Amino acid sequence: MRHEPVVIIGSGLAGYAVARELRRLDGELPIIMLSADHGGFYSKPMLSNALTTGKTPETILSGDAVKMAAQLNISIRSHARVVAIDKSNNRLSLEDGEVISYGQLVLALGADPIRLPLQGDGVSEILSVNDLDDYRFFRGALSGKKQVSIIGAGLIGCEFANDLVATNYKVHVIDISAQPLGRLLPPTGGTFMQNKLEAAGVNFHLDAMIQCVEREGECLRLALSNGEIIESDIVLSAVGLRPRTQLAEAADIPVNRGIVVNKLLQTESENIYALGDCADVVGKVLPFVMPITYAARALAATLAGNPTPVHYPAMPVMVKTPACPTVVSPPDFSVSGEWHIDTTEDSVKALYQDRAGGLLGYALLGMAVKEKNTLTTQLPPIMM
Template sequence: MENSVIIVGSGLAGYAAAREIRKLNTALPIVMLSADHGGFYSKPMLSNALSSGKDPESILNGDAVKMGSQLKMSIRPFCRVTLIDQERHELTLTDGERLVYGQLVLALGADQVRLPLSGNGIAEILTVNDLDDYKKFRDVLTGRTRVCIIGAGLIGCEFANDLVTNGYRVDVIDMSAQPLGRLLPRVGGAFMQKRLEAAGVFFHLNTTARSVDQTQQGRFRLTLDNGELIESDIVLSAVGLKPRTQLAAAAGIQVNRGIVVNRLLRTHRADIYALGDCAEIEGKVLPFVMPITHAARALAATVTGNPTQIHYPAMPVIVKTPSCPTVVSPPDFSVKGEWNVETVEDGVKALYQDDAGNILGYALLGTAIKEKNNLTAQLPVVLK
């Protein structure tokens, strides 16, 4: 075990790291510790699984046994780490067992943010952060007709589109004046809202939920800050993610918004790395698939003996809202610029540009998504 790589986490980041390491070294011992079943699946599939005809069982690509055999590594499901002793290169598990690592990769993911709500129904509010959560959501969805989603960000809008397309009444609440408030300029947000409303989504914007109460009939009554009341069979919270940093912080590893790593994805502690939703690289936390893919390749090279710095190209995000096809390349808003928006036929083209006219980011909606490849080629890299 002293020469092994131990990966804590079996999500997309953990498996991406394991796959890339195995491509470069077929003999290096790899151990994956998973807090859940340890199987591999694509988390982004969860928000449009209904429309894709996928049930929870079919989303799983392989269980821990299959994946361990495929990648020639040991996967330990239902295994949690309680302590990292970076001086001894040792992990302590919940049952007291201790494991020695050569190199440690933290792929801990992120937790769903919970709003401070009141009411007797808050314990029944659902979140979907993994496959087990999604199984519970689908079980509860059976026989129900109304779903209320708190949060009109990327995940909230994707779930809203998926649900309304499959016949559910969907209400979406957000304190922003528009859906995807952090990603789209005002005109783009209005276009998204109009398209999703045409599909059947009901938006409640510029307000937030104050309380969630369960009625005697088993339904939920949400009271909003503006005094509006909404009744629903299910309440789904999708207000954002918070990187899991507690384990690292307790070990004396530097954390900020995420676990702080350098361009080698290394923490300031020797032989401890982090990637994925839990990691912060040069002030950036990038909870999307493409950053994980690039990070896993660089990390694999480093832990197999070829120190390789991470480089992020422009990485557009495809929003899974078929009622309003959308592609976004979020700009770095710390760089001075402004949105220049053009309404095209049945679409919106928004370019975030500096004073010299250089494109720093974009948002393309509707028919404008056809310009994705051309505009992406003009974007600056995220990390050189």
């Protein structure tokens, strides 16, 4: 199907990474990118620390759709929402009724914020930040405000908390877990991060659920399961993401936690692929920058005619919390092992090792982050 274009649905990091790598390998292959929003390119990880780095929504944007189309020699269709995939005839239907044919189709759909089923007349005012438009609205809402409550003490919640408290906002973080970053850090590391962020001014409310959010005059009133009441100007939800699988499901493309693909990032349909936050790659959903980079490189080679399975090396995750520098290489807990932890007043070094002492993962906090490079070379690649 060389005469038909490669069509990429999605203009996030995954979509642009594939387009860039594919264009590097093939300067002539027609590429169409369909974006449900403005279609410009920006680094999504920059959103959670933009205040302290002095970035505005305008300066975060690296290039609009026109600039990116010219730079990559591709066609970018902004505000072009795909509503159906006809995999039998290799066609897509857009919301406005237009039909587009493809030779190879790449699903780089991303993920949607999870919304908790909360009670109260203030629930509709809870914000989330999942893209640049969301962030632009959030920054506008911050104007003239001082108190922000964040639902979720995971990676994004902690990064936003650090960014906000460092720029003189009063910040509350609420989570049902007993510690921050409960999915990434052992308890000792979670306690260390909590103490460092609290010293910076963050107020944690852990082991607590939000029972309701009510509008009371100029503020939102959060009632917690432990009896606490928190009043905030803004409430930001950061409780995780759910892969966008609806389009694939409607086309009878198998999904699990995400769109199911093999090591070639290929769905059950041989000319339809998926990567990034929406993809379940041989049972793994890896919503971080480095996995997307490796996946895009492999997929571009496959699309260019050189079938290339994706291989993931050890990929540490940098947590953007300057009050508590942190880097984590999450272990595969399906492999038997245990944490070995060394702590000092200014560091936590947690190594997840197998019975023979082999390193399977780590969490480094504070001064221990300087060991990142040395330890990463000892890690095995991610098993697929």
